[in-house]
Amino acid sequence: MADRVKVAVLGATGLVGQVFVKLLSGHPFFEIAYLAASERSAGKRYVEAVNWVLGGDPPGEVADLTVGLVKPDAIPGDVELVFSALPSSVALDVEVGAARRGFTVVSNASPLRLEADVPLIIPEINWDHIRLLEVQRRRRGWRGAIVKNSNCTTAILTLSLKPLLDRFGLEEVFVSTMQAVSGAGYRGVPSVAIIDNIIPFIRNEEEKVMNESRKILGTLRGDHVEPASFRIYATCTRAPVINGHMETVYARLARSASIEDVLAAWEEFRGLEGLPTAPAKPVIVRREADRPQTRLDRDAGGGMSVSVGRYTLYSERLLRYIVLGHNLVRGAAGNTILIAEMMYREGLL
């Protein structure tokens, strides 16, 4: 595994950061060269700084790395790619600083996701939007670049909607979610608030789902993305599961379909070939009456596939289904690494 691209992970001790570390361990294209977190963690060995939640121990190749500070100047010069899993409150300044210094940043944090010159990418859906990087470099004069991963709920939803949009068109979408506690980060939801409870509010989440979905499913027109024109309404709730977001979707199609047409659209949706993190099937259809289920299906395709089931056509154009996906993998670190793998393959790093 000679000549791997050296990468940094910012926010490496958090929940998304840990999944980055796990997925990047032994990666054929990328090698972790720098891990950074808050001042609470900086200066400690990774294995001492992290509250490792993924089972077993942190990978041996990073266990003894000293955690650095989350500062653009602290990132070693031989790093080519920066993965950001920083809280949104600190991400903007750090990511822009890193892009100015010449680093390519692929980020999970929400700032800039809706900026016209910032690609917001789910590789199987809208890889062509990466061309916004040319606009970004021209407008902002950065030597590096910023590419964004979407909100976790949005990533799972849009993968299930894309085959429907392409084949039948969409007029409107209503989505209601049951989201895992890990979606809020390591210190996110106190256990006394969520055990034996459903919380019907997640700050800013519904707006993110509505705005980001239309950008991801939109069309690249020269120097901007024209958002998809369907109407979308979201209700987001927090449920007492650790990982895995479940979403109930009602989609009004633009053209009539039979349930066989709908299943064919999902089953024929193709994955990306030849990339380590790309699942063979981004969308898996569960035909059992009681699937998908959080515990049984969140790890499908290594956490990179979403599972759809409970589908019913109430008329030829009104479809109901449930989609489930892993918020930390497809909804965060896994999708971000897949973006980076595409950039590597296309010589964009």
Ligand SMILES: NC(=O)c1ccc[n+]([C@@H]2O[C@H](COP(=O)([O-])OP(=O)(O)OC[C@H]3O[C@@H](n4cnc5c(N)ncnc54)[C@H](OP(=O)(O)O)[C@@H]3O)[C@@H](O)[C@H]2O)c1
């Ligand atoms: N969780 C998900 O499902 C998900 C999905 C999509 C996107 N995201 C986004 O991904 C990002 C990370 O989420 P997460 O769930 O991994 O959060 P998290 O578990 O709270 O982790 C936050 C990370 O950032 C570091 N950090 C916190 N405050 C900092 C500061 N002031 N300066 C420098 N570093 C700081 C923490 O370091 P210490 O350990 O030292 O405190 C930790 O490494 C967020 O922007 C989130 O919105 C999360």
